[in-house]
Amino acid sequence: MVYCLANIPSPACTGSQTDLSTPTPTDFLSRMLAGLLPDELERSDSRQLLSPIGHLPLLTTRRATMIVNRVRLFALLFALLTPLWIVVDVATLPFPLWAQLAALRLTATAAFAALFSRARGKSSLLHAYRSMATLFAIPTLFYVISHLLMAQHRLDGLSAALGTGYAFLPFVLLAGFAVFPLTLLETAAFAAPVLLAYGLAGLAEWGGSDWPSFTAEFWLLILITGVAALASLCQLVLMSALVGQALRDPLTGCYSRRSGEEMLAIQFDQSLRSGTPLSVAFIDLDHFKRVNDEHGHDAGDVLLKNLSRSVNSQLRGGDILARWGGEEFVLILPSTDCEQAMQVLARLYGTGLGERPSGKPVTASIGVAERTCDHAPDWRTLVQLADERMYAAKHSGRNGVVCPLRQCASEHCNSCLGRAAITRQQPAVRLETA
Structure with missing residues (x-):
């Protein structure tokens, strides 16, 4: 069965609308707290004090x-x-x-x-x-x-x-x-x-x-x-x-690997206790080294910043993007099964991952793993599975996604993901941990 991402609503249909409602007492308190601490607290973060x-x-x-x-x-x-x-x-x-x-x-x-x-x-x-x-x-x-x-x-x-x-x-x-x-x-x-x-x-x-x-x-x-x-x-x-x-990576502003590991461990424990799914997407930018070699490291830094900004703009409230190292990122999707994870990736591809200095679109090889589907015993195994599938996407020609379920897969679905290809993989065998 082919899973076509073209059936997913576009980001324009699912994005948040401008809130024109009357300010609530909570909004008033948030503004007041932000005003009391103008140099210490952003207004967008003031609700966490309430x-x-x-x-x-x-x-x-x-x-x-x-x-x-x-x-x-x-x-x-x-x-x-x-x-x-x-x-x-x-x-x-x-x-x-x-x-x-x-x-x-x-x-x-x-x-x-x-x-x-x-x-x-x-x-x-x-x-x-x-x-x-x-x-x-x-x-x-x-x-x-x-x-x-x-x-x-x-x-x-x-x-x-x-x-x-x-x-x-x-x-x-x-x-x-x-x-x-x-x-x-x-x-x-x-x-x-x-x-x-x-x-x-x-x-x-x-x-x-x-x-x-x-x-x-x-x-x-x-x-x-x-x-x-x-x-x-x-x-x-x-x-x-x-x-x-x-928490933050100083270059991209997304979460650092250390904080990402801590939050993934927390989310994995919560997923085990509640019996809810937990998906991880391992993202590796294609041919990133060429950008540094041909255009310099400053251009590579700009590309990473733009990618982080573009991805974070399309994430839900509980989703977490962490820079794992170099041009590698890990996307943590709590309470998200494989099919829903593919919907998240569809939104990312719909808005694009940014542009290279040459003007060509940025592409990535992505591996997806899900706790309940892959029977992962711990979060490290979950990341390892996503990492292996990311390399499988690279070996399949790059610019693609490898996921654990057939129904989440589609071959060369250009109408959905632009130039990205979704490759098919059988459900993965659970890995043994040391």
């Missing part, structure tokens, strides 16, 4: 690792410092109260120690959320219970002065958000329980009799939350910039 949705997998993984590391650091610090205040409670508070608070402190210490030991070894964002929620839940519960216990006693003098120190715990907790690289939505979600706990404790203590004092303190908590949220956003901007610099 929500973790849409973050690059590599940024998500590294951010989750940083959050877990911060959680373990705080858990260790609290586990060491929390029991030390028992001595002060014993010296200043009456017997029933200090004994109850001592038991509460020891329980909190054990919880912090357990969090420190159990939070290691994982870097998923869900695990980071659980760890951070536990970190802030322990002192929040400690504050509520200790507040209720002290409300049952009439403290005066030094006991009352030291007892007020417990009331500052929510302020310390909310200020602690400043050390985590969080989005605005994440900060609001984690801060809400702390603010709610403080509000309920205040209502239990005053019962509406001292609203001015309670309102002033609650407003101060909100201000501290806002400052901590801004500090978290600044950390996220800095982290995103550093990850972006490490």
Whole structure:
């Protein structure tokens, strides 16, 4: 069966249309954040400060690792410092109260120690959320219970002065958000329980009799939350910039091989867990050495930049283009089977890969591999299969694509891919790994 790419809608039919809709509150917040950080953040990237949705997998993984590391650091610090205040409670508070608070402190210490030991070894964002929620839940519960216990006693003098120190715990907790690289939505979600706990404790203590004092303190908590949220956003901007610099190839602007390998490993694991397809296209430019030899390396650099720009303009949101080395590129297509991968390549050929200095079109030899079709045990095997098929395309005359399925193949389909040829290959035998 011949698979004809001429039946695929042209890029002009599938491209995005100009958005003339009314700006949403999210758009307003994005513009505001971009305006607050004009030299640090592009407006197109400002949405990543509002929500973790849409973050690059590599940024998500590294951010989750940083959050877990911060959680373990705080858990260790609290586990060491929390029991030390028992001595002060014993010296200043009456017997029933200090004994109850001592038991509460020891329980909190054990919880912090357990969090420190159990939070290691994982870097998923869900695990980071659980760890951070536990970190802030322990002192929040400690504050509520200790507040209720002290409300049952009439403290005066030094006991009352030291007892007020417990009331500052929510302020310390909310200020602690400043050390985590969080989005605005994440900060609001984690801060809400702390603010709610403080509000309920205040209502239990005053019962509406001292609203001015309670309102002033609650407003101060909100201000501290806002400052901590801004500090978290600044950390996220800095982290995103550093990850972006490490991700990108300095010449072409696409992803470097190292970052491409990391993201491919992440995508492969996600594909295994969800049972979704994952395609890889290994792209090698035809006769690139002639460009360097005949026109100089500057002309070759311009060709690579134009190719990267042309390819990236036709990719979907989750697709990843990485420069593998020299004139070789790897295109990572998550949740994409072989047939859909050929549609992506059809869009690329439809717009062209650029022009050589002589004015002739740039051509490439491409090998395609897909995880479920090729039964690849790991991402390295997937890349190896795509690499071998790329060489098969070269040996078949270059300017072609070798794919793993017959129904994705077509011989010399000039009407679909211009001068490119799609060669046929039987389903590949799974390669054994060392």
